[in-house]
Amino acid sequence: MSTSLDTLHPYVKQLALKFLEKCKAENFPVQITYTFRSIKEQNDLYAKGRTTKGPKVTNARGGYSYHNYGLAFDASPLVNGKIDWNNESLYKKMGAIGKSVGLDWGGDWKNFKDMPHFQWTGGLLIEELVRGKRPIAPGGDTVKVDSMKLLKFDSVKAFQEKMGLGADGVVGGKTKGAIDEIMKKPTLRKGDKGFAVRYLQFRLGLAVDGDFGSKTEEALRKWQIGNKLLADGVCGSKSWDVLI
Ligand SMILES: [Zn+2]
Structure with a gap:
């Protein structure tokens, strides 16, 4: 406890x-x-x-x-x-x-x-x-500052833009869902789609489209070599530990 x-x-x-x-x-x-x-x-x-x-x-x-x-x-x-x-x-x-x-x-x-x-x-x-529901805090913006910092974004708006969400700067259900998806650190490989892929692309300095294709795989391998990780082009727990 x-x-x-x-x-x-x-x-x-x-x-x-x-x-x-x-x-x-x-x-x-x-x-x-x-x-x-x-x-x-x-x-x-x-x-x-x-x-x-x-x-x-x-x-x-x-x-x-x-x-x-x-x-x-x-x-x-x-x-x-x-x-x-x-x-x-x-x-x-x-x-x-x-x-x-x-x-x-x-x-x-x-x-x-x-x-x-x-x-x-x-x-x-x-x-x-x-059943899996989670509460959204009033003024969610301020309480999510910690996760924005952790994810290396300056603002909620900047995060929403990369995630392809309406950039209103307010942490609503969709934004929270995107944060949660990333924080689960799912294993990502070629063919995967979604917010976590968008996040990976953002961190690799790629154009963000949320679609894990050959370019993402190639960039991930290079990044893994640079970080002394196994260059398998799959974003697993060891890669996530460096990312977040
Ligand atoms: Zn109690």
Whole structure:
């Protein structure tokens, strides 16, 4: 289980930072206790009080917690530098601070109150996340700056132009889809088409048409030699590791 804010969705990380800043400004010490949780870790937690010892700690199976998607984190108030798990009034104060920055607070839940828990769902139900949908952050532009930098683009518009998308500078579903496709680092070879091919062509300094043909293959071989990689003209994991 992670306590790093870097494992959170970029927008949730922003909200978490705002939350921490506000707590600090109010001289209200808190500690982040959990951020991202893998599906296996979630299943282990779900087993507690059911098939393994101890009290029940969650109602969510693996895949059915917002923690599994980097959309939730847990925090606790500190008293004299130590976590206070049971002080309800402190949790209420913490919940109010979290809500003021745009987070949902688990202390507001009716059935299973989860006082340390904060989340941002982007309006998506957990079932939608399970089916593969992902939320789009408000002002997606700013939260995608990190991936633009990573992909070596100066702006969202420049990225959209190379991807053959409407260059409006707004990160909507199509732009997000293109980013996600590239970030999957799919193995690319002659005959392949799509956003990842466009990205490869952009990085090879070629005309971008999204169609992996002979010219792309030849340029990729040269680039692989220059990067001391096996010059097979196939963009696999080792080539991707250099690209991104
Ligand atoms: Zn939680």
